[in-house]
Amino acid sequence: MADTTRNLGLPLIAAAQAQKHVTHNEALTALDALVQLACLDKDLAAPPAGPAEGDRYLVTAASPTGAWAGLSGQVVRFADGVWAGAMPRPGWFAYVIDEADLYVFTGTAWASFRGSLTALQNLTRLGIGTAADATNRFALKADAALLSWDDVTPGSGNLRVTLNKQAAAKDAGFTVQTGFSTRALLGSFGSDDFSLKVSPDGAAFFTPLTASASTGRLTLGRIAGPLEISANAGALPDTLPQTVLRVSSADGQQARLVFDSFGATAPGNFIFRTANGTAAAPSALPAGTSMGQFSAFGYGTTTYGSSARAQVAFATTEAWTDSAQGARVLIRTTPIGTAGIVEVFSAESNGAIRLVPLASDPTAGVAQGQLYANSTAAALKWHTGTAWARISNFAKFASTTSFDNYVGAANWTKVQFNTADSNDQGAFVAASNRFVAPEAGLYGFDTALVFRKNGSNAPTAFEAQFYRNGTPAGRGRTSATGTLVDGVTAIDLSTALKLAAGDTVEVFVRFSGADGYVAASDSLFSGRQMA
Numbered sequence: 001m002a003d004t005t006r007n008l009g010l011p012l013i014a015a016a017q018a019q020k021h022v023t024h025n026e027a028l029t030a031l032d033a034l035v036q037l038a039c040l041d042k043d044l045a046a047p048p049a050g051p052a053e054g055d056r057y058l059v060t061a062a063s064p065t066g067a068w069a070g071l072s073g074q075v076v077r078f079a080d081g082v083w084a085g086a087m088p089r090p091g092w093f094a095y096v097i098d099e100a101d102l103y104v105f106t107g108t109a110w111a112s113f114r115g116s117l118t119a120l121q122n123l124t125r126l127g128i129g130t131a132a133d134a135t136n137r138f139a140l141k142a143d144a145a146l147l148s149w150d151d152v153t154p155g156s157g158n159l160r161v162t163l164n165k166q167a168a169a170k171d172a173g174f175t176v177q178t179g180f181s182t183r184a185l186l187g188s189f190g191s192d193d194f195s196l197k198v199s200p201d202g203a204a205f206f207t208p209l210t211a212s213a214s215t216g217r218l219t220l221g222r223i224a225g226p227l228e229i230s231a232n233a234g235a236l237p238d239t240l241p242q243t244v245l246r247v248s249s250a251d252g253q254q255a256r257l258v259f260d261s262f263g264a265t266a267p268g269n270f271i272f273r274t275a276n277g278t279a280a281a282p283s284a285l286p287a288g289t290s291m292g293q294f295s296a297f298g299y300g301t302t303t304y305g306s307s308a309r310a311q312v313a314f315a316t317t318e319a320w321t322d323s324a325q326g327a328r329v330l331i332r333t334t335p336i337g338t339a340g341i342v343e344v345f346s347a348e349s350n351g352a353i354r355l356v357p358l359a360s361d362p363t364a365g366v367a368q369g370q371l372y373a374n375s376t377a378a379a380l381k382w383h384t385g386t387a388w389a390r391i392s393n394f395a396k397f398a399s400t401t402s403f404d405n406y407v408g409a410a411n412w413t414k415v416q417f418n419t420a421d422s423n424d425q426g427a428f429v430a431a432s433n434r435f436v437a438p439e440a441g442l443y444g445f446d447t448a449l450v451f452r453k454n455g456s457n458a459p460t461a462f463e464a465q466f467y468r469n470g471t472p473a474g475r476g477r478t479s480a481t482g483t484l485v486d487g488v489t490a491i492d493l494s495t496a497l498k499l500a501a502g503d504t505v506e507v508f509v510r511f512s513g514a515d516g517y518v519a520a521s522d523s524l525f526s527g528r529q530m531a
Contacts, residue, residue: 296309309334310332371391415447459512462479463512
């Protein structure tokens with residue numbers, strides 16, 4: 001029969017033993033020391049001075065000294081002024097008070113139980129705050145979870161979470177649920193493509209995002225606008241209604257959309273596709289439909305304009321069929337000092353270029369090289385840097401007289417040209433026998449005059465000159481002298497005059513020595529605007 005218990009080595013009372021109380025008390029003392037074991041320290045190699053009754057220590061030193069000599073590896077207790085030791089057995093637990101740590105005896109040494117928990121291996125299940133099960137062999141119930149890089153042992157400073165699946169056709173991903181009903185999936189599902197899937201009910205799924213594993217290309221499902229791409233760290237103004245995509249730069253920088261193309265037959269292409277009707281039931285475009293436009297908006301003194309202030313647009317010019325699809329390109333701008341956009345230029349479907357006419361010369365924002373159509377003058381004009389000048393439909397005329405004009409001797413007399421063979425711009429006024437300049441410019445004039453005698457009278461000189469605003473122009477004068485031959489003697493005169501708008505030009509003649517006539521036949525007065 002054994003003298004002590006198997007595990008704690010407590011003394012047993014022998015049969016017919018005298019003084020049984022001694023053995024019993026010794027066993028109780030050992031129980032008091034070893035049960036709910038809490039030791040003050042485990043790192044001393046010699047007994048402390050002044051121990052208290054019942055103090056316990058783990059002696060881990062290989063060669064302890066003093067009263068602990070020979071007690072290496074044992075649990076020692078101070079009782080009745082004596083240190084007594086007990087040899088621990090594998091699996092014993094001891095709480096070390098000065099370390100606030102629980103130690104377990106491995107059979108050869110005391111090891112930190114907390115330390116042993118950092119190296120758990122091959123657990124079949126682990127539940128934190130909840131119970132793990134056969135499906136969810138790791139389960140966590142908490143408000144938050146943190147995974148951080150290893151800052152205790154030397155490491156790379158990196159952190160990776162790896163989801164490894166058996167084959168491409170399997171699933172590896174994160175599942176987001178509401179009330180344990182799936183609402184989102186993120187990962188690779190049924191292939192190696194990476195995708196985001198969402199669901200309203202856990203049954204039907206939409207895939208708004210997929211990244212191809214084979215090409216690296218990103219596929220987006222339908223995007224509810226606006227999609228914003230911005231390098232601006234500050235707040236942005238509200239977008240316009242129906243905005244689908246907004247691209248903004250950093251303050252002070254350009255926002256750019258770049259189309260890189262390679263190969264002469266593969267240019268970048270910005271495409272508008274327009275149909276009448278609805279997306280579900282498109283129909284042919286009617287005439288006058290806008291098919292697409294580039295619009296520019298800007299900021300005034302207090303806010304952005306509510307509509308475009310400059311625009312390039314594309315519009316139909318006929319009701320479309322599959323074989324008749326006429327279209328035009330037009331440009332709209334906003335006149336200076338206004339806030340309303342107007343069409344100013346277009347390339348028509350018939351190949352013509354159209355400048356929208358203005359009734360008068362522009363006065364604001366003019367600069368050299370500008371070109372416009374004047375509806376009043378029915379002409380194209382350009383700005384020379386100092387003034388608007390006509391470049392088409394110049395004023396020109398050719399006039400005659402329907403009767404022989406009598407001219408008294410020695411008097412300058414106006415020739416009454418009263419019939420216009422041609423009269424562009426209506427500048428020749430037959431009723432007053434004169435040319436009236438429709439606008440300022442340089443004009444050239446010609447006149448041819450034939451002598452007709454009056455009876456037997458024989459003038460000795462036949463003169464002609466142009467009058468401007470009722471007085472001699474002083475820009476040319478001609479004459480024929482000597483014997484004037486009836487119906488044969490003729491004089492020609494040409495000049496160039498710089499006129500202001502409204503200036504008049506007339507032809508005057510004078511006979512010396514006798515009177516005579518300017519013959520209706522073969523006499524003319526003509527002119528043209530040169531600049």
